[in-house]
Amino acid sequence: MLEMKYWRSILFVPATSDRFVESALRRRADVLQIDLEDSVAPDQKDLARGRVRMIASRFAQAGYGVAVRINRPWRLAVRDIEASVGQDVAVLTLPKVPDASHVRAISEILDACEAEQGLPSGHTRLIAMIEDPEGLANMDAIAAASPRLYGMIVGAEDLAASMRMAVSEDSLYIPNVMAVAACRRAGIAPIGFVGSVADFDDPDAFRSRIRRARALGFDAAFCIHPRQADIVNEAFLPTADEVDEARQLVAEFEAQVAQGRAACTFKGRMVDLPVVLQARQLLARHQAYCPPG
Known part of the structure; x- marks a missing residue:
């Protein structure tokens, strides 16, 4: 398995879909990210949570890095964390992070969960998602909030909705460059690109977007479609x-x-x-x- 600092492609896999789990195992993504949030319906959250350890074990045994995106509301988040922390899960992705105190609170919960699992403190790293104006204003503090922070990403669709702006290169350029600067100051990985992760129908356009991301200083990107992973891996690799x-x-x-x-x-x-x-x-x-x- 690749060391975390060299991850490029992070592919979302809905926790409730056997078809997507099997498909992901045939892909070349560096990381398979089990999703408990947006791709899981509210009445399926318990089912998804109960499948995390099984899916994580399969992904880890196949040589992938394993991440889990948890939910934002605290009652769901705590249950997600308790179900996810384990030897096979390297990272939790935190949606809609508002400030550094949120990261520190998650870290405190992780300390207890890791101790219960017999894991060393700090085993579980974090990726912070910036998805609203409050998070945008606090990016520097969020990036430096905890030694657990592996990286940070701007969530294009949620940020655009919260700021009532279009999902476009004009609107997303400044937040993304700010995120790269905050990550470099904190010594963590800038993840992402200028644009929407949901645009996957045009592979040439997506390839150009990822090449631009590398030029802007990004190290990795989220993928929602398997074919995006190959493009991300290629574009972040020097020719x-x-x-x-x-x-x-x-x-x-x-x-x-x-x-x-x-x-x-x-x-x-x-x-x-x-x-x-x-x-x-x-x-x-x-x-x-x-x-x-």
Whole structure:
């Protein structure tokens, strides 16, 4: 299973659907996210909750990372957490996070659940979803609220509805760039892209959207359709040409530094430390997904 810091694609799987569970096991997503929230009808919540451990075990045994998206109302959230915490579940995704205190309260519940399960404290990480104006205003504090935070994402549809704005690149650009900055300040993973996750009919448009997300600094994305996972994995992986050029750039810079220079020219471009850092980050991403041997 991939280390969490190298996750790219996080595919939603409705907890109540055997068909979707079986389909997910044939896909190449890095993470399969068992959904207890929007894809589960209110009268099916108990059934969905009771299936989490079985589904999580199957996903983990197949080599996937496992996440669970819980519900927001506290009475449902606590039951979801108690049903989900276990060896096989690496992450809980928290919808509609309003502020840092919400994350800390969830973390306190997790401490008790992990102790009951004989798991080390901190075993269960968190992804925070920003889906309303309050959460948007508190993104910095949310991102830094707990060591459990793995990443943060802007939930496009809920945010748009709560702010009475369109789900468009114009309306979602600023919230998403703000989220990337908040995540980088806190040292957690920025997840997402500028647009709606529900738009999956046009694979070329989705591919362009994910490539733009990588350029904006995102590390991963949620997927609601299995074919989105392949696109996300490909778009977040550096191409062979990018890797080759980055290696050449770093080698040329290091050769010039050995001769006492602090910068050099590479293919008509001035190269100094910030440029080299970007090249090394690209090579590190490639190494994470494509280890030698």
